[in-house]
Amino acid sequence: METLPKQKKNKTKYINPYLGGVLMGIVMLISIFISGRELGISGAIRDSVVATANVISPTAAKKSSYYGKFLKNGHHPMDNWLDYEVLGAILGGLLSGILFKRVRKPFVERGPNVSRGRRLTAALIGGILFGFGTRLGRGCTSGAALSGASTFAFGGVLVMFILFGAAFAVAYFFRKLWI
Amino acid sequence: MVSGKHIAEIYPVLHLWHWEISLYLFLGGLAGGILFFAAYFFIIGKEKEMSTTVKWATFIAPLALMIGLSSLLYDLHHKLYFWRLFTTVRFTSPMSWGAWTLLIIFPLSIIWVASFMKDMFPNWNWKWKYLNQFESFVIKYRLPFAWILMFLSIILAVYTGILLSAFNARPLWNVSILGPLFLVSGFSTGLATSMWLSKNDAERRILSRIDIFFILTELFLIIHLFMGFMAGTAVKLEAFRLFMGGSFTISFWIFVVLLGLIFPVTLEILELNGYHVPKWVPPLLILFGGLMFRFVMVDAGQITRFLY
Numbered sequence: 127m128e129t130l131p132k133q134k135k136n137k138t139k140y141i142n143p144y145l146g147g148v149l150m151g152i153v154m155l156i157s158i159f160i161s162g163r164e165l166g167i168s169g170a171i172r173d174s175v176v177a178t179a180n181v182i183s184p185t186a187a188k189k190s191s192y193y194g195k196f197l198k199n200g201h202h203p204m205d206n207w208l209d210y211e212v213l214g215a216i217l218g219g220l221l222s223g224i225l226f227k228r229v230r231k232p233f234v235e236r237g238p239n240v241s242r243g244r245r246l247t248a249a250l251i252g253g254i255l256f257g258f259g260t261r262l263g264r265g266c267t268s269g270a271a272l273s274g275a276s277t278f279a280f281g282g283v284l285v286m287f288i289l290f291g292a293a294f295a296v297a298y299f300f301r302k303l304w305i
Numbered sequence: 306m307v308s309g310k311h312i313a314e315i316y317p318v319l320h321l322w323h324w325e326i327s328l329y330l331f332l333g334g335l336a337g338g339i340l341f342f343a344a345y346f347f348i349i350g351k352e353k354e355m356s357t358t359v360k361w362a363t364f365i366a367p368l369a370l371m372i373g374l375s376s377l378l379y380d381l382h383h384k385l386y387f388w389r390l391f392t393t394v395r396f397t398s399p400m401s402w403g404a405w406t407l408l409i410i411f412p413l414s415i416i417w418v419a420s421f422m423k424d425m426f427p428n429w430n431w432k433w434k435y436l437n438q439f440e441s442f443v444i445k446y447r448l449p450f451a452w453i454l455m456f457l458s459i460i461l462a463v464y465t466g467i468l469l470s471a472f473n474a475r476p477l478w479n480v481s482i483l484g485p486l487f488l489v490s491g492f493s494t495g496l497a498t499s500m501w502l503s504k505n506d507a508e509r510r511i512l513s514r515i516d517i518f519f520i521l522t523e524l525f526l527i528i529h530l531f532m533g534f535m536a537g538t539a540v541k542l543e544a545f546r547l548f549m550g551g552s553f554t555i556s557f558w559i560f561v562v563l564l565g566l567i568f569p570v571t572l573e574i575l576e577l578n579g580y581h582v583p584k585w586v587p588p589l590l591i592l593f594g595g596l597m598f599r600f601v602m603v604d605a606g607q608i609t610r611f612l613y
Contacts, residue, residue, distance in 0.1 A: 210559065217568060224572070224580050
């Protein structure tokens with residue numbers, strides 16, 4: 127397969143994506159085997175938001191119909207398996223980045239013709255939309271799509287197709303945010 | 306014999322010591338670590354090669370002691386009676402050891418920093434004649450100063466642990482390994498601070514190598530602490546259970562041992578083997594782990610008790 131000249135210059139090493147996919151599946155399997163739980167990310171973000179709200183205004187957080195669910199019976203919102211899984215993912219990511227020599231000084235990863243401000247603004251807006259969506263869809267790419275699909279849950283498979291399908295469909299309109 | 310059982314905050318569970326004590330124990334160990342290595346590298350004549358450790362990092366030591374002692378004072382119920390510690394010398398009391406050590410090491414650490422001011426800031430001027438005279442006196446006798454500093458910094462760091470282990474009513478604290486454990490932990494946080502501040506790669510490599518030794522020793526001592534509990538009486542086993550499934554399991558094993566010791570030591574070993582590691586990551590984790598360790602030990606220790 128021919129490689130583009132730009133990719134040739136890029137010396138950072140990534141794992142073969144097909145092998146990476148299989149490894150991720152094995153991680154999922156191990157996670158179910160060890161903890162009886164599947165992987166997820168957005169739940170940890172939710173827990174952090176609930177915990178923060180609970181620190182800033184405990185009464186308002188407990189009254190809120192959504193936040194209140196996670197604060198019932200003196201339950202601490204961070205007392206959740208997912209939060210530690212995400213912490214581990216961050217540390218594991220750092221370790222892998224160091225081992226494969228991809229760690230640099232803090233920088234904004236962006237396309238060649240996109241300014242830093244534009245990239246960060248777009249990322250923030252995208253993040254807010256994604257966060258909002260994950261709460262409506264009860265999970266993100268990991269929790270709903272990967273974990274769901276791995277159990278053959280119809281919702282999980284649907285999320286997987288819609289998530290990537292929708293991204294493919296609208297990529298043309300938003301391409302200027304990267305290239 | 307007079308019993309303390311009637312005091313509400315002591316019986317059945319002690320809850321007198323809060324964040325002030327944990328913070329102080331952390332900062333005391335940190336200052337001890339910084340000063341020990343500053344004095345050590347000065348004594349072996351590496352003042353130039355290890356300039357951050359010997360000079361720049363020592364700025365933090367008096368600052369840390371100041372904040373730590375202020376928080377201790379803040380914790381005192383009768384603040385104006387603190388001077389009574391200095392009306393007696395008790396060799397059997399760790400608090401007496403600490404008070405006297407601090408009385409000497411605190412001004413000594415300020416003098417140490419001050420004596421390097423002209424080295425660090427060439428335009429520095431003490432303005433008063435007697436200050437200049439005093440400076441030249443200190444510079445002349447810096448070597449004996451360094452020896453005193455090194456000796457006292459060991460006492461300072463080890464006493465932060467013995468302060469707890471002298472409490473015979475608290476099974477978690479009442480173990481003799483706590484002194485050495487707090488000593489190596491304090492020294493490791495001191496090394497982390499110098500490592501973070503240093504811009505010289507050779508200096509950071511030397512510090513990192515020593516730090517790896519200290520962290521591994523710390524892990525070894527922690528294992529032995531828990532093996533001691535496992536082989537102990539029912540009260541020790543109860544203390545042990547707080548860390549094995551009890552309410553301090555996550556804060557200790559994840560935040561102290563994994564995040565504060567194993568992960569940074571792994572990164573340091575990788576860095577020594579030529580991998581690029583962001584230089585602030587291992588020190589930050591070590592300092593965080595050290596602080597967390599004091600919080601866990603102070604909080605958990607107060608809960609443990611004899612089964613009466």
